[in-house]
Amino acid sequence: MNSVEANLVDTTARSANAPTLALPVAAAAGIEAWHVESPVVPMIALAFTFEGGAAQDPEGKGGVAQMLARLLDEGAGDLSSDAFQERLAARAIELSFHAGADAVGGSLKMLVKHADEAIDLLALALAKPRFDPDAIERVRAQTLAGLRYQQNDPGVMASRRFFAEAYAGHPYARPSSGTPESIAAITRDDLVAMHRKIIGRGGLKVAAVGAIDADRLADALNRAFGVLDEAGPLNAVPQTQVGQLGRRVVVDIDVPQSVLRFGMGGVPWKDPDFIPAYVLNHILGGGSFTSRLFQEVREKRGLAYSVGTSLVSHRASAMTWGYTATKNERVGEALSVIGDEIGRLISDGPSDEELQKAKDYLTGSYALGFDTSTKIAHQLVQISFEGLGMDYFARRNEMVTNVTQADIRRAGARTFADGRMLVVAAGRPTDFL
Known part of the structure; x- marks a missing residue:
């Protein structure tokens, strides 16, 4: 470095x-x-x-x-x-x-x-x-x-x-x-x-x-x-939200394992609740080996090799988006486990220990995204594109550290709502629709 x-x-x-x-x-x-x-x-x-x-x-x-x-x-x-x-x-x-x-x-x-x-x-x-x-x-x-x-x-x-x-x-x-x-x-x-x-x-x-x-x-x-014109005008892209929550859709592909994509509401990057939603997502499925979904879906039940969630923030929409893949005959069970964990976070929230571990990891690992000049340049231009301010790098870890249980509940209400998801399965799942 x-x-x-x-x-x-x-x-x-x-x-x-x-x-x-x-x-x-x-x-x-x-x-x-x-x-x-x-x-x-x-x-x-x-x-x-x-x-x-x-x-x-x-x-x-x-x-x-x-x-x-x-x-x-x-x-x-x-x-x-x-x-x-x-x-x-x-x-x-x-x-x-x-x-x-x-x-x-x-x-x-x-x-x-x-x-x-x-x-x-x-x-x-x-x-x-x-x-x-x-x-x-x-x-x-x-x-x-x-x-x-x-x-x-x-x-x-x-x-x-x-x-x-x-x-x-x-x-x-x-x-x-x-x-x-x-x-x-x-x-x-x-x-x-x-x-x-x-x-x-x-x-x-x-x-x-x-x-x-x-x-x-x-x-x-x-x-x-400097040789470029101003460009434009751009077409207006209307604000929207993830639709068809609660629906399940099959893409018929003759494979023994179904690939799942699921999603629900989200919080835009520039929103004050983004950092709490980011911490919450780490606890649910963004934390790789430590997340609830990884522990419940893979480690305890062996339903999938990989499972996780991430936050998606576009100019006109935001969502919480997840993925996994499992045997066709176990798709229903996997989705039940995922839904149960989301339900537990809605009703009980994370424990104080879970919250602290998530914050410790997210602040401690942040530096790993800056190990080359190219990565730094892309991080800078992304922060500029999102309009987060040049001091974002100095503020980011402090914002993560300051996330409280109340912040987590507020962000959870906005992202998880009533727990309904749009789910798409590519394969031939049983016990799904």
Whole structure:
């Protein structure tokens, strides 16, 4: 671990009044980045995200945002796809893009001596992607091959059906990777329109970590992002909640073990009750070997190899989401155990000892997410994207430590409600519906 990582990690344990090492750097083009400088290793990690993702896909053309992300480095400016990739490889520059429900993002990692060329290539990829026909068809073929493969994956099929049921009629119901029909329908014009809508300065968040000072970073920001337009306007994505609670759905796949996805209400990351809900989720199913579900479902009954829950926070919705897999004939028993544990937390809450152990683990393990410059950059840009404030790293552990039983009960009432869940099983479960 280098000095910047060690210092930022130390920041997570400080009080709310402690300064964070992440400092704002503003460029002339109106772009601001969170910056952590360290000269120890001659490398720079850059992370960035643009507002607007798969939820912006046109109706009937799911997968446009994801195809856009996959095509941004497939040729740009006067460089073909092969030429662009050769320039990256010649300087060991790592550039990648990705798309989620609410954002298109990316990362850049380079040696300091190659920073100027890396920034120029990033600027080309963002401002002047070629969208050559051969590149589009290659990415389309790869996407379709992946979708065909996923049709035999119970986990993927269960997840897709869960979101389709939970958010029926909402953009979040569409799979971000699209469907065979929607991918086949995407045109170059769709990609150009999505690029114009999303890739711009208006919804941009940036973080930089490594051996670059503020002045050089400001210049890099201007060169990489200052050439972009404002982008937009984005389609409004209405607020929604997980629907069809209490319903059970089967995706028929001829396998001996059913894969389960289950979910209920949640709390957005920016909500004051998120940290209590996060601690509660750790106790229920987020705590791996120590969680209630792991102990009851796997250790005591041998119903599943893996079981867990996590909090999902999108721009327009939040939920508590869980997973497991068990033999078809034991699906009903597994769900009964999961429901019983949720019911116990609703009626009794966790014990004081459970609560303290959860808080101790969550504060003590937080530093593990900051062991590389790339991880730090992505953490910074995510916190910026969520609007949590630059001092979040200094406040986070204190907020976890201060969670009380009353906070847990309030968060539980918002997430668990009456205990009903939407459950999707991919397989041929018995004793389920």
